[in-house]
Amino acid sequence: MKTFVGIDLGSTTTKAVLLDENCDVIGRGITNSRSNYATAARVASEEARIDGRFTLFRRALNAGGGKSGELDEFLDALNRSFRLVQFLEQIDDLEETCRGQVKGERFAKVESRVKDAIGEVFKLLREEAPSLYAPGAKRKSDFFRDIAGSRYHAHAEEVARAARLPYELLLNVYDKSIIDVENRPPSGGLSEKFRRALARVLAADSAVKTGSSDVPKTIESTLDIDLEETYLVGTGYGRVTLPFSKEHIRSEILCHGLGAHMMYPKTRTVLDIGGQDTKGIQVDAKGIVENFQMNDRCAAGCGRYLGYIADEMNMGLHELGPMAMKSDRPARINSTCTVFAGAELRDRLSLGEKREDILAGLHRAIILRAISIISRSGGVTDEFTFTGGVAKNEAAVRELRKLIKENYGDVTININPDSIYTGALGAAEFARRAHLGQAEGSEA
């Protein structure tokens, strides 16, 4: 089948969306941008194809009369199993790469002991891997680097202590290896991994039920469907570093405008707060950009600002919003300078202000800046769609709702759970249109 791929190469994450010919999203994929956009683009689109396979499985099994509860359960199990297979494969690669690093003067006297220790760490990693992907298990991140990194560090510390080896030696080996592993293209065919994942699921529960269909047969025939990459469009800050020709590149402002329109066709104003920029975009009834404004010269008040705050407070990025929500007296903060964020924060804390009040104030400051950008782009016209990583932050959303109401009255505010994919979605639709244009012999 024909598929159209949109890739949004952001400063923090790279996103991919796969559309079919009917303009339906069949897959989404995301990965960290890892300063290597070529790999990030490849990984994100492979992730989207994996997700696309699951959509096809669901369609096929649904057609076979599967009940949605059972189907969900089965697909969830298959997904977890697939992730485990994928994880173990990368763990194998990481171990081999780590072993390769154990050489030279530094390891002269301890080479075999270090290799043994590495073997032990990886044995522990493999043993606990199934529990990471058990039903209901919470992972702080889905990126291999984050999961493998945090678990490696934990095990290496214990193993080093027991083996009386310097912990730094084991860390050094990991640090030198992870970038290589991360940047290596995923090996092996996807179909084979799906078969192995399915085998694991069937081994655990041979009585998998999804209606009348023969699950292994349905999965197998679905795997036979070729997901042809018919046309690809790249967008986002990394787009220029990719070997895409001009016809395959669109500005992220256009992609966000179109993506927001596809999610909510009545959208007229879009706000996107990403890692390093904030964009206010006005679109017409067809999703065509009429006007836009974005931050210039500095990333004050963008997603990265929250990242710094989280680091300063030694908290996870996703914990900031919930803490700010506890505040009923937000501090008044004017500066959204990312560089001064830490100083501002420490100053406030030293004055005895509560963490939740400071955080609530910081969220308000970001949104105030965003509102200024939106107003310069032409204000807010119903409906209003909020996208980007910051749209997932409930405290930011609360402030936004408040300020939109104060300034523009009752406006429908759309926030899609998949809003992080807005740019990639727009890009995929541009890809679909470009293909249609080619087919019809006109420019898209």
Add this chain to the structure above:
Amino acid sequence: MTTTFVTPKAAAAKQVVKDASMMKQKEMMAGHYDRLTSAPQTGEKIAATFVPGNLNELIMCFGLLNNLPEVNAIQNGLRRTSGAFVLEAEKIGHSEDVCTYVKSDIGMMAKGNIAPNGKKFPDPDVLLLSYTGCFTFMKWFELLREQYKCETIMLHTPYMGDGKITKNMTEYMVKQIKDEVIPKLERVSGVKFDIDRLREYLKKSVKAENDLVRVLQSAKNKPSPIDAYFGAIYYIGPIFGAFRGTDDAIEYYKFLLAEVEDRLAHGLGPVTPDGEMGKEKYRLVVEGPPNYTSFRQFWKMFYDEGAVVVASSYSKVGGVYDLGFRHDPDKPLETLAEYCLGVYTNRSLPMRIDMLANYINEYDADGLLINSIKSCNSFSAGQLLMMREVEKRTGKPAAFIESDLVDPRYFSAANIKNRLESYFQMIEQKRAGARSAA
């Protein structure tokens, strides 16, 4: 010089002619800087003044040499020395947000006041400020007066707030020129004012002005043979600077016009620093000054995408000749007053809106692009409002980018490129939309 000028017939002759105006301008500029820096030896006296409201013909009547601090700042921007000068000025105590022309100038003085030819600029003997629309000019000259302790003349130009020049306004200015400007210039120079000498210079000005207008209006053609923003920066050099009213300027514009008409005859687009521009895809009207510290990189962002600027407001800051104004030798003092009153920076917001909207229609442009200057409030205030109004009137999309004149810290290439590309694609998308609706 005139002997080297050949009317082009064959393509082979084009190269020769293309170089003629550039060579001429180079020679003029180098000669001028040499004259300035050897003034202490030759005894020539110096008048410092600004581009908007530059009374070059009058200055020449007293045998004074014109030195323009803005042009020096631009030269330093293009030569990438302004960044260090700006820092120097900040070290002295000027804040980050002060006009960077001023800071580049102050910093240059602090660092020895070296001209582009490597020799020291002489101190000015008189500061002539024909205040036109920018209040910072006045403060700038106050700083220079403090430094040089020389004669300062302030010619007050009333702002065209109501969109027209009244008799009162002209009379008020002529009175100042008669009672203040001329007597002071006579005193400084020791030369008696001769109105017939002024008339002669003004006659020469008109010739150059006529040719300049024909050059600028050649952009109405498709493809445009010139870039009326980046290219025009060079074209306006002689007439906005120390050459209006001279034979050199007449000759320069004659060369330039012949070259442009030749390009037109051959259906060629503008010449860029990388050679011939590719296919003309977008025609833009640009409001606001360019960035000088990354001038070529900035221009490249346009011509790489096939975008050509067909009209700009910045090429009118030293005189809005294309709307009809010409220096008039028959009323020499009134014409100087009207010239100062009419420059772009002295025009009200509604006048600027009219001008930009008309440009879009007359030059059949795809839309308006504003380059807003971080350190120039005089230019930037009201620009967003102007943009909305022009959009509304023309129905063409507009975009807004931000940079600075000569402070390299305020040029974010990735950000500007991102916005420009978005804008070009937006135009493309609108066209596609219009096509499918048709």
